[in-house]
Amino acid sequence: MSNPAPKREESLGGYIVHGVPFPIETDPGALAFLKRMAPLRIEQEYCITYLHSYGQDSPWFAGLTNRRLLASRDEGSGYTYVNPRGHDMYSGEETQWIDITDRPAHVHAFTVCHFGSEEFLPETPFVLALVEFEGVDTLLLTRLLGLDPMSATLDWIGMSVQPQFLRNSKLKPTDVYFVPK
């Protein structure tokens, strides 16, 4: 168990100030003194909603909504990508969709995030994992549930896992997650 934080977390925001100290007269002495002035800092808000398209990868997300995990495969070589790819990186040919929902899957690597980006801080600690699938050449970044994040061990690597799907899809890659089998 680590020690409690020795200082309070800082946050932006505070009182609005309508005016700051400034010389009454702008004589040369007062103007020269401005070189020693501390910087003024203001808040600038920036908030935007993007309309993001999944483009040619859309069927992958539609699959999650329908409890199926799709992958793309190059017909010629059989090279298979679990994160979909419209064209194979070796042949340049268009890939085809395949269903890998029921393929045996194992944990390839993992971590427990005790901190995170601002958006995910409320969800910490969570287990982030890369999962490998039989007959698939790439890995899938996903969340791993059903394990105690405070008891992380390298023994989790190699563990057999299976997909679970959100009932109420959000059309995000987190619509699928994995649990120990």
Next chain:
Amino acid sequence: MRPVYAISGGVSKFAKARPDKTFPAVVQEAYAYAIADIGLEFPAFTRLADGSVASYFSDHFTRQLMAGIMVQDYLGLCPKPSHRVEGGGATGGLCFQEAWKSVASGHMDVCVAYGFETMSHVETWKGNEFIALASDVSFDYPVGGFYSGYYAMMVTRHMKEFGTTAEQLAHVSVKNHQNAFHNPYAQKRSRLTIEDVRTAPMVAWPLTRLDICVMSDGAAVTLLASEEGLRRLEDAGAHIARPLVRVKGIGRGTDAMRMADRPHTDYDYFMEHYATEQEKGSDETRRYYKALWKQGTRYPGVHSFRAGRTAGNMAYRQAGIENPLAELDFIELHDAYTSSEIQTYEDMGLCRYGEGGPFAASGKAFMPGVEYGLRLSEKPVCPVNPSGGLIACGHPVGATGLMQAVFAIWQLQGSLGKHFGDETLQVRGAQRGAIHSHAGTGTYVTVSILEQEA
């Protein structure tokens, strides 16, 4: 290509926040220092500079598009040619190489490479979010976008496959923080123990807060010149240090945006396309790798950076280096994480893949003459991050690769003591060094070799 000389550099103080100045004025600190160090007045240098390359990573941090031209304007370099480069954490390294190209190609005789980042304008966790946007926003970011998490997954795989330990990672943190104790430009100058590192707050298992670099505000500048540029500068009164520092080789590599998509190549493909010349020439090393593959290792997998290996091999070929550990006197490499320093030892051929952990704890990458409070089995061979690296100096992204270049120039000029006010970190007799800049989960990597002109 023409010979290119790195003649001078400057670094602003790296700090958690620099609210005292706007970012163009922070760059100006480093720029004015670099010009003053060759003994020229500002207007005289401005007249002779042919142009520049600007380096900054994120438009989000500054909430300002076209920030590069604001610096060009502030430095008085308009209307000379310039462009901005961006490649995540490798932005500074790319900038240095683009400036090299400008001079090597004959397009410019004197080129300024400047870089900066102001990361303090948002809180740390929002900053982490911005950085995580440098992962695929369709597939990776929404799952829990957090770079420390991505790197921690590489670590667990490295530990599982090769037996690397968290204590070996901690050796890197102790070394780099202790080195930075003698570097006045560094943000974090601490004497640490292995226990300090391991008991620091856990960020992404097994990486603690002391395994990870911090966000910073800062800037760095390097000045590059051709032989004609040297002549023009010296005719104008510049005092350029001898022996000259020449950029002898550059290399770059790339890899898939999603580390989950990195291929898992077989032994034969690895030996043919990625093995170093030294590895190819050793029967014992072939047997070593064959055994690794037999137990399940694939390359690059998630534990290794083929972009780094590609960049290193390319730069070594150009500079005529066959045995980097023996032929480089120091390396400034991109240690955003203690683990990535260990991974980079392997990519740069200082040791074989899988041996980075024991190499880190051996002492070979430590500085001679510095007391670390550790029991090390080997003597220093090639100090890695004698400056303290990103972990201790800070990582204002667009400035970082150029900061490495500045410290390398000073090492090779033998002038580090003058600039640091402390001789401790000067590598005695340094004749050749490497700088290494790295982006994303290994997406862009640059390696540049600098050496004293004979």
